[in-house]
Amino acid sequence: MDRREADVVVIGGGATGTGCARDAAMRGYSVIMVDRADIGQGTSGRYHGLLHSGGRYVVSDPRSATECAEERDIVARIHADAVEETGGMFVCTPGDPLDFADKFAAGAVKARVPAEEISLDRALALEPRLNPGITRAFTVHDGTVDGWQMMWGAAHSAQEYGAEILTYTRVTDIVTHDDNVRAVICEDRNGEEIRIDTRFVLNAAGPWSGHVAEMAGCHDVEVVAGRGIMIAMNHRLVNRVINRCIYPADGDILVPVHTVSIIGTTDKKVEDADRLAIPYDEVQQMLDAGEALIPGFRKQRAVHAWAGARPLVKDRRVAAGDTRHMSRGMSILDHADRDGLRGMITISGGKLTTYRLMAKNAVDEMERQLGTSNPCRTADEEVPKSTAGHNYLVTHRLGEREKDRLDDPVICECELMTKSMFVDLMASEDDFQLDDLRRQLRLGMGPCQGGFCSMRAAGLTTTCHKMTAEEATRLLRLFLKNRWIGLWPILYGQQVRQTALDNWIFHGIFDIEHLPNPTDTGPAIPDLSDTDAMDGREDIK
Structure with a gap:
């Protein structure tokens, strides 16, 4: 077993989790953040991109409205x-x-x-x-916000202050003794078990928070x-x-x-x-x-x-079941008060816009229980590579391509992603899926949905000696399969033509279903000539 130690273990790599990791690390705590998948692969990466002014909630939830109004300016400055x-x-x-x-x-x-x-x-x-x-x-x-860029900014800030970020690391147990949290047991993607001895757990697992709480013997956490x-x-x-x-x-x-x-x-x-x-x-x-x-x-x-x-x-x-009219306000559950278990709190609710405030309140509560007091500085300091007042512009990649258009080949025309952008990020990642790079670079997120760029990206993983051809094929098939999930329900108009073209390329030219593949991930792209598959489109999950 790999044994580690940290003052604080943050469970969940979404906006709240990365915010908690950053805040706790900036206050001087040793921090390990774990997530069963990649940063922002859950709820925080699956939303509409709105940075709330608060207007949406001025009638239905005024408190949340005020929080959004105050926090949106902070987020726009530090991110x-x-x-x-x-x-x-x-x-x-x-x-x-x-x-x-x-x-x-x-x-x-x-x-x-x-x-x-x-x-x-x-x-x-x-x-x-x-x-x-x-x-x-x-x-x-x-305003609008790129959630993945925001979360990675918070994660990189946490790392600069000494935090350790463990992605694709699933929590399997929370060890307690004498009504105190003692350790978090995890398993990485290779099946290796990790024990993290800790003083405190911040449960920021979003809709999965109840499952995490149960591992510590805290039942009926109603998220x-x-x-x-x-x-x-x-x-x-x-x-x-x-x-x-x-x-x-x-x-x-x-x-x-x-x-x-x-x-x-x-x-x-x-x-x-x-x-x-x-x-x-x-x-x-x-x-x-x-x-x-x-x-x-x-x-x-x-x-x-x-x-x-x-x-x-x-x-x-x-x-029951009426989630539309449930509060969007944040909730911090003290398990010492509720369940008699010291050393763990659960954070839920809230908005991505208020992620920093949620993290601040959670770490404030942790410090209250630990008997310590350190100031929160997350509103005062920009995350790495971000400068207050220099906000994102939709034209930025077009402007950047003017500088390197003759020297750096474009791999994804839809999103103007270049070879160097892909290769540089890939070099910084020890283990990854193509979807992990997509979330940071927007690979395959344009109209072709990976029809042209995915094969180029998979080829670069082999020419840069990051993986074998068989491993690259497996990741390519998984990437296309995930893209297809979001295409199936909207096949009408011009997107049908695009999808048919992609189908001809991958089935007719590359015969992707028969390329060497060490792990069967299922069909990458359903064959559009398969009428049985087409009939089941409303049941795609």
């Missing part, structure tokens, strides 16, 4: 390279109740959320594609998983975040992130956060919702759909 200051609008579309707009305006004042009503002519001048039938419009300070689906459209239909000015509902946000627009989201309770369906009827619901905001939305090209699970705190005031 400037991950945040685009797009601005946003709340608009009343035809048929929306006009009285809610008055509640919105009054709620924004009470919650201290900046909002200003503007004329309809001004709104349509700012966003010409908006539904010309809108009846009221307000500007707000929404409800609320599944939501989102769809990325091929290009920016708007340049500001557009919200419907109604009580939070399904499909009421359109977010411009990087070069695409994302419509979201639904909200359904699920029992298993590891199995998230993308139902065909919900896809249609999102397309209809987009049409209400942007006439002609359905005629635009959809490139990918995905689902995420929100970790919502169970609210007995809300009907």
Whole structure:
């Protein structure tokens, strides 16, 4: 057994987990953060990219609204390279109740959320594609954020302060003795067992927090998983975040992130956060919702759909299964008070926008229990490679390619990812999947969904001697399989033509299903001529 020691073990590598690791390390604690997969592979990486102004919650959850308004400015400053200051609008579309707009305006004042009503002519001048039938419009300070870039920024900051980040490391047990946490037992991807002796555990496992708590003997931790689906459209239909000015509902946000627009989201309770369906009827619901905001939305090209699970705190005031109306506020559960177990707290709820505040409150509570007091400095210092005031611009990669276009081949034309970007990141990773590099570089996230760039990337893993041809084939097939999950529910229009082309390339030219493969990952791309497979598309998980 590999034995290690740390003052604090953080379980979960999402926004809250990386935030906790950074905060605790900056306060001088030795920290080990573990996640069963890659950074941001769970809930935090499966959302619509909105950096909340707080406007969405000024009526339904004023406390969360105020927290979002305060934290969004901090996040935009310390994660400037991950945040685009797009601005946003709340608009009343035809048929929306006009009285809610008055509640919105009054709620924004009470919650201290900046909002200003503007004329309809001004709104349509700012966003010409908006539904010309809108009846009221307000500007707000929404922005967009690349969640993966933000989380890796927090993780790299934690590492600079001495934290150790262990990805693909699954927690299998939490050792307790005399009502105190003593150690966390993990297993890495090679099956090697790791024991981390520790003084404290911060359980930031999101919708899986209940399972982690049970390992320490703490039962009935009620974190409800609320599944939501989102769809990325091929290009920016708007340049500001557009919200419907109604009580939070399904499909009421359109977010411009990087070069695409994302419509979201639904909200359904699920029992298993590891199995998230993308139902065909919900896809249609999102397309209809987009049409209400942007006439002609359905005629635009959809490139990918995905689902995420929100970790919502169970609210007995809300009907069972009604996750839409559960609070988005954060919850810190003290297991010493609740279960008589010292040395562990569970953090759940909250928003990605408030991740830093959640981490601060969690580490503050840990210090209270340990009898220590160190100031939180996470709001004062930018993460590595980020400079306050120099926020992300959607044109940045185009500008960078002007400098190296003759010297550095482009591997992914959709996202303007170059060979050096891929090779440099690959060199820094000891063990990886192509999807891990995708999350940091946006490999295969454009209209072709990996149809052209994935084979090039797989080839580079062998020419750079990072893996054998057989290993590269296995990762390529897994990469394409994961891309396909988000394509299956949205096969219509131009994306059908693209997918058919990809199918011909991989089946007809490369015969990918028969390439040497040490581990069977199942079909990389379903054969489009297989009518039985096509008939089952609504059941894809």
